[in-house]
Amino acid sequence: xxxxxxxxxxxxxxxxxxxxxxxxxxxxxxxxxxxxxxxxxxxxxxxxxxxxxxxxxxxxxxxxxxxxxxxxxxxxxxxxxxxxxxxxxxxxxxxxxxxxxxxxxxxxxxxxxxxxxxxxxxxxxxxxx
Numbered sequence: 001x002x003x004x005x006x007x008x009x010x011x012x013x014x015x016x017x018x019x020x021x022x023x024x025x026x027x028x029x030x031x032x033x034x035x036x037x038x039x040x041x042x043x044x045x046x047x048x049x050x051x052x053x054x055x056x057x058x059x060x061x062x063x064x065x066x067x068x069x070x071x072x073x074x075x076x077x078x079x080x081x082x083x084x085x086x087x088x089x090x091x092x093x094x095x096x097x098x099x100x101x102x103x104x105x106x107x108x109x110x111x112x113x114x115x116x117x118x119x120x121x122x123x124x125x126x127x128x129x
Contacts, residue, residue: 001026023055023093042121043106050100053082056093060086075099 005011
């Protein structure tokens with residue numbers, strides 16, 4: 001819930017980091033018989049990286065540090081580095097990280113429209129502080 005407020009500009013990322021409701025979920029899988037799944041898609045290009053992680057990781061490491069630690073040439077090494085860093089900071093929550101790296105060339109070439117879509121998605125999901 002708090003992350004949605006940050007994305008909408010209703011709360012700063014700094015305030016959200018310590019908010020008492022920062023772990024409150026707006027959606028989950030498994031609780032209800034019928035669930036709404038949020039989904040967005042965009043083409044990936046060579047060297048793109050996708051991180052899927054739990055709040056035990058992203059609440060402890062800053063976005064710039066997440067990005068820096070994802071620059072490893074190996075997805076498993078990036079996961080280990082992220083988990084080790086969060087553990088070293090004393091994360092009190094469970095830690096989950098999955099990293100996907102697009103290593104091969106893709107037939108997709110980023111055009112002007114696609115580049116604008118990528119920038120829009122980056123702004124939409126970026127933390128504001």
